[in-house]
Amino acid sequence: KCPSHHESVINTKWEFSPPARTHVNYEVKEDVAVIRMNDPTSKVNTLSVQMQNEMIEVFNEVLANDAVQSAVLISSKPGCFIAGADINMIQACNTSEEVTKLSQEGQKMFARIEKSPKPIVAAINGPCLGGGLEFAIACQYRVATKSKKTVLGTPEVMLGLLPGAGGTQRLPKMVGIPGAFDMMLTGRNIRADKAKKMGLVHQLVDPLGPGLKSPEERTIEYLEEVAIQCAKGIVNKKISLTKEKGMMQKVQDYVMGIEFVRQQIYKTVTAKVMKMSKGLYPAPLKIIESVKAGLEQGPDSGYLAEAQNFGKLAMTSESNALIGLYHGQVACKKNRFGVPERPVKNLAILGAGLMGAGIAQVTVDKGIHTVLKDTTVEGLSRGQQQVYKGLNDKTKKKTITSFERDFTLASLTGQLDYSGFEKADMVIEAVFEDLNIKHRVIKEVEAVIPPHCIFATNTSALPIKDIAAASIRPEKVIGMHYFSPVDKMQLLEIITTDKTSKDTTASAVAVGLKQGKVIIVVGDGPGFYTTRCLAPMLAEAVRLLQEGVDPKKLDALTTGFGFPVGAATLADEVGIDVAAHVAEDLGKAFGSRFGGGNVEVLKTMVEKGFKGRKSGKGCYVYTPGLKSKDVNPDIEDVLEKYKLTPNPSSDSDVQYRLVSRFVNEAVMCLQEGILNGPVEGDIGAVFGLGFPPCLGGPFRFVDTFGANKLVEKMKRYEEVYGNHFTPCQLLLDHAKDSSKRFHK
Amino acid sequence: MRQSLWRGFCVTSRLFSNHRVYGCSLQPVGQNYWITALPTLLIWTTLFVLTDKMASMLMNSLRCCPPVNPAWAVQYATRSLSTSVQLHAQVQTKSKKTLAKPGVKNIVLVEGVRTPFLLSGTTGLLHKTSLPKDAVDYIIYGTVIQEVKTSNVAREASLGAGFSDKIPSHTVTMACISSNVAMTTGVGLITAGQCDTIVAGGVEFMSDVPIRHSRKMRKTMLALNRAKTLGQRLSLIGSIRMAHLTPELPAVAEFSTAETMGHSADRLAAAFGVTRLEQDEFALRSHTLAKQAQDAGLLSDVISFKVPGRDTVAKDNGIRPSSMEQLAKLKPAFIKPHGTVTAANSSFLTDGASAVLIMSEEKALAMGYKPKAYLRDFVFVSQDPKDQLLLGPAYGTPKVLARAGLTMDDIDVFEFHEAFAGQIMANLKALDSDWFAQTYMGRKAKVGAPAMEKFNLWGGSLSLGHPFGATGCRLVTTVAHRLLKEGGQYGLVAACAAGGQGHAMVIEAYPQ
Numbered sequence A: 001k002c003p004s005h006h007e008s009v010i011n012t013k014w015e016f017s018p019p020a021r022t023h024v025n026y027e028v029k030e031d032v033a034v035i036r037m038n039d040p041t042s043k044v045n046t047l048s049v050q051m052q053n054e055m056i057e058v059f060n061e062v063l064a065n066d067a068v069q070s071a072v073l074i075s076s077k078p079g080c081f082i083a084g085a086d087i088n089m090i091q092a093c094n095t096s097e098e099v100t101k102l103s104q105e106g107q108k109m110f111a112r113i114e115k116s117p118k119p120i121v122a123a124i125n126g127p128c129l130g131g132g133l134e135f136a137i138a139c140q141y142r143v144a145t146k147s148k149k150t151v152l153g154t155p156e157v158m159l160g161l162l163p164g165a166g167g168t169q170r171l172p173k174m175v176g177i178p179g180a181f182d183m184m185l186t187g188r189n190i191r192a193d194k195a196k197k198m199g200l201v202h203q204l205v206d207p208l209g210p211g212l213k214s215p216e217e218r219t220i221e222y223l224e225e226v227a228i229q230c231a232k233g234i235v236n237k238k239i240s241l242t243k244e245k246g247m248m249q250k251v252q253d254y255v256m257g258i259e260f261v262r263q264q265i266y267k268t269v270t271a272k273v274m275k276m277s278k279g280l281y282p283a284p285l286k287i288i289e290s291v292k293a294g295l296e297q298g299p300d301s302g303y304l305a306e307a308q309n310f311g312k313l314a315m316t317s318e319s320n321a322l323i324g325l326y327h328g329q330v331a332c333k334k335n336r337f338g339v340p341e342r343p344v345k346n347l348a349i350l351g352a353g354l355m356g357a358g359i360a361q362v363t364v365d366k367g368i369h370t371v372l373k374d375t376t377v378e379g380l381s382r383g384q385q386q387v388y389k390g391l392n393d394k395t396k397k398k399t400i401t402s403f404e405r406d407f408t409l410a411s412l413t414g415q416l417d418y419s420g421f422e423k424a425d426m427v428i429e430a431v432f433e434d435l436n437i438k439h440r441v442i443k444e445v446e447a448v449i450p451p452h453c454i455f456a457t458n459t460s461a462l463p464i465k466d467i468a469a470a471s472i473r474p475e476k477v478i479g480m481h482y483f484s485p486v487d488k489m490q491l492l493e494i495i496t497t498d499k500t501s502k503d504t505t506a507s508a509v510a511v512g513l514k515q516g517k518v519i520i521v522v523g524d525g526p527g528f529y530t531t532r533c534l535a536p537m538l539a540e541a542v543r544l545l546q547e548g549v550d551p552k553k554l555d556a557l558t559t560g561f562g563f564p565v566g567a568a569t570l571a572d573e574v575g576i577d578v579a580a581h582v583a584e585d586l587g588k589a590f591g592s593r594f595g596g597g598n599v600e601v602l603k604t605m606v607e608k609g610f611k612g613r614k615s616g617k618g619c620y621v622y623t624p625g626l627k628s629k630d631v632n633p634d635i636e637d638v639l640e641k642y643k644l645t646p647n648p649s650s651d652s653d654v655q656y657r658l659v660s661r662f663v664n665e666a667v668m669c670l671q672e673g674i675l676n677g678p679v680e681g682d683i684g685a686v687f688g689l690g691f692p693p694c695l696g697g698p699f700r701f702v703d704t705f706g707a708n709k710l711v712e713k714m715k716r717y718e719e720v721y722g723n724h725f726t727p728c729q730l731l732l733d734h735a736k737d738s739s740k741r742f743h744k
Numbered sequence B: 001m002r003q004s005l006w007r008g009f010c011v012t013s014r015l016f017s018n019h020r021v022y023g024c025s026l027q028p029v030g031q032n033y034w035i036t037a038l039p040t041l042l043i044w045t046t047l048f049v050l051t052d053k054m055a056s057m058l059m060n061s062l063r064c065c066p067p068v069n070p071a072w073a074v075q076y077a078t079r080s081l082s083t084s085v086q087l088h089a090q091v092q093t094k095s096k097k098t099l100a101k102p103g104v105k106n107i108v109l110v111e112g113v114r115t116p117f118l119l120s121g122t123t124g125l126l127h128k129t130s131l132p133k134d135a136v137d138y139i140i141y142g143t144v145i146q147e148v149k150t151s152n153v154a155r156e157a158s159l160g161a162g163f164s165d166k167i168p169s170h171t172v173t174m175a176c177i178s179s180n181v182a183m184t185t186g187v188g189l190i191t192a193g194q195c196d197t198i199v200a201g202g203v204e205f206m207s208d209v210p211i212r213h214s215r216k217m218r219k220t221m222l223a224l225n226r227a228k229t230l231g232q233r234l235s236l237i238g239s240i241r242m243a244h245l246t247p248e249l250p251a252v253a254e255f256s257t258a259e260t261m262g263h264s265a266d267r268l269a270a271a272f273g274v275t276r277l278e279q280d281e282f283a284l285r286s287h288t289l290a291k292q293a294q295d296a297g298l299l300s301d302v303i304s305f306k307v308p309g310r311d312t313v314a315k316d317n318g319i320r321p322s323s324m325e326q327l328a329k330l331k332p333a334f335i336k337p338h339g340t341v342t343a344a345n346s347s348f349l350t351d352g353a354s355a356v357l358i359m360s361e362e363k364a365l366a367m368g369y370k371p372k373a374y375l376r377d378f379v380f381v382s383q384d385p386k387d388q389l390l391l392g393p394a395y396g397t398p399k400v401l402a403r404a405g406l407t408m409d410d411i412d413v414f415e416f417h418e419a420f421a422g423q424i425m426a427n428l429k430a431l432d433s434d435w436f437a438q439t440y441m442g443r444k445a446k447v448g449a450p451a452m453e454k455f456n457l458w459g460g461s462l463s464l465g466h467p468f469g470a471t472g473c474r475l476v477t478t479v480a481h482r483l484l485k486e487g488g489q490y491g492l493v494a495a496c497a498a499g500g501q502g503h504a505m506v507i508e509a510y511p512q
Helices: A005-010 A049-064 A087-091 A096-114 A131-138 A155-159 A167-175 A177-186 A192-198 A215-235 A247-256 A259-277 A282-297 A299-314 A317-331 A354-364 A377-396 A402-409 A435-446 A464-468 A502-514 A530-546 A551-561 A567-574 A576-594 A599-607 A635-641 A651-671 A678-689 A698-705 A707-721 A729-736 B002-017 B039-063 B070-094 B153-160 B178-191 B215-226 B230-238 B261-271 B276-295 B324-329 B361-366 B392-404 B421-431 B434-441 B468-486
Strands: A024-029 A032-037 A070-075 A120-124 A141-145 A151-153 A203-205 A346-350 A369-373 A412-415 A426-429 A454-457 A477-482 A491-496 A518-523 B107-114 B138-142 B169-172 B197-204 B350-360 B373-382 B413-416 B490-497 B501-509
Touching: A024 A049, A032 A049, A032 A215, A049 A096, A070 A215, A087 A096, A087 A317, A096 A131, A096 A299, A120 A131, A120 A215, A131 A151, A131 A167, A141 A192, A141 A215, A151 A192, A155 A177, A155 A282, A155 A317, A167 A177, A167 A282, A167 A299, A177 A259, A177 A282, A192 A203, A203 A215, A215 B261, A247 A259, A259 A282, A282 A299, A282 A317, A317 A678, A317 A698, A346 A354, A354 A369, A354 A377, A354 A477, A369 A377, A377 A402, A377 A412, A426 A435, A426 A502, A435 A454, A435 A464, A454 A502, A464 A477, A477 A502, A491 A502, A491 A678, A502 A518, A518 A678, A530 A551, A530 A567, A530 A576, A530 A599, A530 A635, A530 A651, A530 A678, A551 A567, A551 A651, A567 A576, A576 A599, A599 A635, A651 A678, A651 A698, A651 A707, A651 A729, A678 A698, A698 A707, A707 A729, B107 B178, B107 B361, B107 B468, B138 B153, B138 B178, B138 B468, B153 B169, B169 B178, B178 B197, B178 B350, B178 B373, B178 B468, B178 B501, B197 B468, B215 B230, B261 B421, B276 B324, B276 B421, B350 B361, B350 B468, B373 B392, B373 B468, B392 B421, B392 B434, B392 B490, B392 B501, B413 B468, B421 B490, B468 B490, B468 B501
Parallel strands: A032 A070, A070 A120, A120 A141, A141 A203, A346 A369, A346 A426, A369 A412, A426 A454, A454 A477, A491 A518, B138 B169, B138 B197, B413 B490
Antiparallel strands: A024 A032, A477 A491, B107 B350, B107 B373, B197 B350, B373 B501, B490 B501
16 A cells, blocks of 8 residues: 555655545655645644544554655644644543543554654644644654744643643653643743743744745745754764753752652642632643652553543533633634724824823734824823833843834824824724713814724723714714723723724724734623623622621632632722722612612722722722732721621622622623623623633623522522612523523 | 953954954853953054054055056056957947936046955054145045944044045945945035045954943943042942943844844845855855956955054955865854854955045046046845845845846946855845745846856955955946956946845946
8 A cells, every 4th residue: 555665755745645635744855754734624733633633644654654764744834833632622522531532542642653763853833732732742853933923832721621642741851840830830832942942842943034935935945944954864863862961950850850859849839829720720730630640650640640630621610611711712803894994004092091001002013003192291201101111021021122112112103282183094082081071082083083084982981872972973983992901901892882883893893903902892881891790799899898898808709719800909900989980870870780889988988099009099008019918997987987787698608799790790781782692791701800711701600500590699689688689681581491501 | 450451452352363254243252351351442542543544544545546647657558458459349349338328427436446355353554655635525434333432434534644634524334335335425426516536435444343341331430420429439339240341242233133144144045045055156156266366466456555563465365265075064153053154155354445536537537547437327225124134236236227227138247245155146046036026126027147157256255355344345446347357348236234225336337
């Protein structure tokens, strides 16, 4: 079946493979087999069943081919090596045993690669993640391009899984125990130059510029040429695979050889994981367990532990939730409104405050010319300084050079007047949250902008249609709700009114995507989606404070439930004045459902100057330079004034009182058509408000926890506290019929 | 202290007398060298040496311009006699039009000279000459690495050389094409009717580049100036750490990308698929041709130069024809281990100066000079300093040809600046690619690569050396001399420069 020597050398293309392969093929160059991967159905390569089967086939042929001495593994997709294993493959399994079997098959395949008598060189350009990295580290040698797109990493932990194809066993040997834990527990991406320093890759190749072919095409060719040289070098012993160990390495190896030291490391790492995850995420612990099994009880136990733990994790609700978020995030990175008629090249931002400057910062570095306008020189320079600082921090972290920083800043214009607005394709206003001011601004702006220009308003609670009421062309008015700090928060909530045109929406989404945002598009209404969900929860938090729950205790209970920031701290971060403002507005709009805590508490705090972090005092006292914070002793008087008699409430009840109001409001947004679907609801809650990722968002939470159980709890609270705990109709429907689920 | 100062000098001289590869940042200095101890001293010596050297070179260059003098006239006559018979025939068969434009002044190259391009560290003084002090209207010099105390080095040197203090002079800079800018600035002044006689040139002293204190040290020293009390001064002095003492050497790295030029050249060669073999072959060709030209006495623009305390240097000392085997042994200098640019297929940094005397045609004739060539159309181009850093010739050539209404075939003499063999090969491939012309230059088709039998026949920067600021004049003078020698009508000069810039100029032979 196998072709003879000569044939394989002459027929460099894949004519000799009887069933046409679509994902993996190889050609022989001199005595090196160049194995090329390309998934024709996708932009990225994944280790799908098809890919794996063809890979095994090709690998067998290469091994059997006497003309081949070594092999190069490369992707013919520009900018992607292997992005990971195919998640659908895991999701198609029904039992943990099935997943364990998948893992063991992967382990077997990579074990064969590792033991291959013919050296295999992995030539990496673009993402080499998850299963892709496990494949690469099973190879004998790795060459990677220095391209910004080339990243290596094990992101499985972010999906609630572990590297299940030998990763937990090979990585500690390759980069050391601490390095391996760092990679696997954080799941962070490692750039090529760092990977070289860590010992993850052996050689680096520079990306090439224009030549006689396009840069991308030629860079891959060049990478292949260098990898072939390496493969030949290994065969004729010019390149040694056993690296000379440096003094530091020897010392480190010696230290790691001491069992006591290793035990200490496991202990420290476990403690750190517990502190960070509050024990809500099982994957990091299973990673530690698998690494430990391999190091302490030998490879057989290690690989078995890895496969079994992988199977167990795949069946957890946490993994299910995280994978759901991953899919949701991918979906929210697409523009479902199509390509806008004209791209936004000139963007003007009104108001150089925290938000305005933040929006400017995430826009200038995307090649969009940005105008930042304020009314005062002081305000403007503060905003420009914020943008500069944001970019300069990147320079300090060496993600951009100081030249790139200055080059980027060159496309930011700061000004006090409306000059140049006749060229603007979009204006985003981020002025003070006051309807009258917004009306004045929209009129001023509409007098100077061209007809095609979109007017976007960045507000967290004012209904867009009220703002648009002052516009002479409401079809061009849209809401763009950014989250603070803009450069860190991934979410952008876009709000459309029934008059907003589809092209306006498409344009706003396109700009948001350029800014690197995850986007949900929601309907108009007081508080839209995110603010509306947060407000009842904060109202309940205020009530709890009135009942005498200490802010620190309140924070501990919320973070213990999985929120990244505690409720009291969150109120300080948002700003007590903003919270008071929103609570009052939404209270008027929605009535008693938004009751619970007394708005007067917040108002009194504002009167006393406790506006949260920005004023140095809120629920806590903030001392610059100090990380720890103490409870503000002066709020006790305020709380004393509005004190409520506590009903005996367990810690768990406190948590569910907060969460059930959040979830109920989210479901109501879906019921009222504010939300397009549960996916966007989950993404908005997790990425914008910090809803516990391990629960996957309010809708996933209802599915997992059970609508009936939640309704039961809420009815109990309703009896005690009042109608703000009344479950909405949609939630009741789901409680009645357990087959009804938000996520299939 | 004296001991350490002396040692510092030894280190400096050793450091800079090495055969350094162009594009390498000058980084081989370790943390604990002593150079740091003598910045003030260095600055002063630099100042003195620089002005001195500049002055003598300037005067020396002018001395060689043929004055109205019977002895020179005879020499010229002999020279043209010796070559005229055969060459004139060639010129006639070509019968090309002149590139003169109505309403635009003809500008001629009267003479071009240069000192031998020496490997850094061996330059010195020259005798002063006796040229009429008011023969020149304006002096323009190009230089790259500037000394802060002589930032207008052209002025200091012309004064020091005893030129009339009524002759204004200014310094220009544009990396490796600085002296090209000096010449074209002169052309502009003549065309505009402001001047008739210009000395343009370039100078570079790689053996004595200014070395700065580290930024931290500079900050401390400036603060010391402002310190009022002894306590303040002492506390500032106390804040100086070892790290402050590490000097900052001028690096040959792009400011915008922080990439060294050699590294970029290696990537460029790879992008165009230029092999190591091709590069080594071209480098060998350059050295071989330079050696032949030197032996045949063709490099007549070189004037001898007396180094104080040593012998007079009369020829370029970097020409080293080697063998392909020898070249193949070298390891890559920038991209390791798989790169293709080596010390041997890169140009090397040298000291050197060059100068040309350019005039309006009528003035030259009125003064009795016999011009060598017309300086015609020229262009400056620039592109991406990262991936197209050294592609200036590829962009400039088609543009200048279009301006002059010529095709590649019309050109008889090509002189391209050889920064790296790989860079030359990449430029030739780019010129010969329709895809490149269409995709990156917005042209319908390629102009084609120059014929190698017309290309850099007397060696180039790879073999003669590359004093940053002085190479441009050498290229133009060589074209003029080759046109005379070979009897062609049109010549083309092209060069690349740091910052992703480039230059090209068409030169027409002066009817003999």
